[in-house]
Amino acid sequence: MMVVPTSSNEGLAGKVAVITGGAGGIGRKVAEALEARGAKVYLLDLNKPSGDHDSRPFLACDVSSFGSVSTAINLVVAVAGRVDIAVGCAGVVSGTGxxxxxxxxxKLILDVNLLGFINLLRAVVPPMQKQGGGKVVALGSVASRIGGVKSGPVYVAAKAGVAGVVKWAAKTYGPDGILVNAVAPGPVLTSMWEGLNGGQLEEDATGYPLGRLGRPEDIAEPIAFLAGPESNWITGQTLDINGGSYFS
Incomplete structure (x- = not known):
């Protein structure tokens, strides 16, 4: 059995991270947060980041296909020698009743949001076992905690499934030194939220004690905490990040 080190603030220098959905709003901010702590970051997504010509290493990846995810992870291991951190940010949302x-x-909602995370786990667990441990963080949703915000039932089911898989993986692979957690954001001002509001980037903070909806940075920094050595005695948890709109 691998015994994880005591928590510390030593940062992520020398660590290698992969982020599925890395070209998206939250994924890009997660990349920045991990890099700020010293990690080398690889972005995995269907499409390259647009706008500012992101120079981070990019690998085309369809999370709904295990073959695609496995190929991308194997390439990272071949180039970097290891994968210490895996963050599952890939997602699609639906408000269909x-x-x-x-x-x-x-199929799309389940394949991307639930099976996409399972495929990431399937691909990163073997190299993490071989190297003696790692950190995995999933992107869940407050929708699974409260029965949806503006999202439909299949999205809620997919994100509830992610929370369950996190607990299963934490129990199963903890002895290998692999820590698995999730974050459950409330509404975040990204293109996905815009899509649920008829193309409007709407910010109605009614019911939010902190007075606003989330920004990608609000989600990225807690993910970086769960990916880092500060959280070495936390596993199988879902961290609620929602401006105080829901208390578990």
């Missing part, structure tokens, strides 16, 4: 669902949308 129960009676309007169709099979294609159901």
């Amino acid at each position: 129960l009676l309007d669902l169709d099979d294609d949308e159901n």
